[in-house]
Amino acid sequence: MSVISKSTWIAFVALLIAAPSMAAAEDGFWPEGKTYCVTLTYDDGIRSQIDHALPQLKAAKLKGTFFCTGGATYLWSQEEVDRIREEGHELAGHTILHPCARKYDWVKPGNAAEDYDDARMAKELDENLANLVSNGVKRETATFAYPCGGTTIGEDNHSYIPMVKERFFAARTTRNGFHVPEEGKIDLYEVKTVAGDQRDLAYQLSQVTAAREKNGWVVFMFHGVGGDHLAISAEDHKELLRFLQNDDNVWVATFQEAAAWVKSKQEG
Numbered sequence: 001m002s003v004i005s006k007s008t009w010i011a012f013v014a015l016l017i018a019a020p021s022m023a024a025a026e027d028g029f030w031p032e033g034k035t036y037c038v039t040l041t042y043d044d045g046i047r048s049q050i051d052h053a054l055p056q057l058k059a060a061k062l063k064g065t066f067f068c069t070g071g072a073t074y075l076w077s078q079e080e081v082d083r084i085r086e087e088g089h090e091l092a093g094h095t096i097l098h099p100c101a102r103k104y105d106w107v108k109p110g111n112a113a114e115d116y117d118d119a120r121m122a123k124e125l126d127e128n129l130a131n132l133v134s135n136g137v138k139r140e141t142a143t144f145a146y147p148c149g150g151t152t153i154g155e156d157n158h159s160y161i162p163m164v165k166e167r168f169f170a171a172r173t174t175r176n177g178f179h180v181p182e183e184g185k186i187d188l189y190e191v192k193t194v195a196g197d198q199r200d201l202a203y204q205l206s207q208v209t210a211a212r213e214k215n216g217w218v219v220f221m222f223h224g225v226g227g228d229h230l231a232i233s234a235e236d237h238k239e240l241l242r243f244l245q246n247d248d249n250v251w252v253a254t255f256q257e258a259a260a261w262v263k264s265k266q267e268g
């Protein structure tokens with residue numbers, strides 16, 4: 001028989017006393033008794049994500065989702081794309097030319113979302129998806145993020161969400177906030193996000209804490225990490241990962257994994 005020390009026993013009793021929340025977690029929404037979910041997403045396929053985000057994710061043993069434009073290899077070498085996949089991250093769609101509303105002054109003439117018709121967008125989504133598939137992504141579960149969060153195209157600003165639905169498993173917008181499964185069904189083609197861009201660690205942690213309190217799902221959106229546009233500092237990114245790595249309550253899942261879980265729960 002093993003000998004249980006008094007301190008171990010006390011710790012065990014303390015756990016039992018804390019049982020109401022643990023029991024709730026057992027019956028809760030998220031897998032393996034986890035009480036909330038965090039998804040880390042990185043947009044636009046930019047250099048600093050390779051230089052800073054990837055090694056930090058690896059060190060923290062966490063997986064992220066990379067929504068990249070330009071057929072997945074826009075600003076990255078094929079080797080870097082392979083590395084993302086090999087390290088277990090999700091490679092995901094973000095169109096080829098990143099069409100955004102004309103109101104942004106950096107949008108090139110002819111490349112605005114208003115300049116797109118259905119045929120042009122369909123071609124671009126198909127190309128984007130084909131490229132992901134050629135890089136090892138499963139066609140049935142490939143996910144997508146709307147460039148600039150815009151879900152409309154054409155001068156009449158009609159929705160292209162139905163076209164995304166035909167091709168992708170789930171899609172992230174840039175609408176601010178996080179989801180609370182207990183508060184109602186989550187539309188997996190209009191998933192909200194918390195823009196981590198240009199915000200400090202305190203802000204990121206406040207969002208994580210808010211999601212944790214409500215057993216929610218927070219999908220962070222990052223662009224530059226320690227460089228490039230809309231950057232978060234490499235130090236703050238590292239600290240956020242460290243927090244998540246050390247919180248036993250959190251399920252850190254790729255966008256695809258989390259969306260698949262939400263879908264199974266909502267259909268079940």
Ligand SMILES: [Zn+2]
Nearest residue numbers: 043044147148
């Ligand atoms: Zn983007």
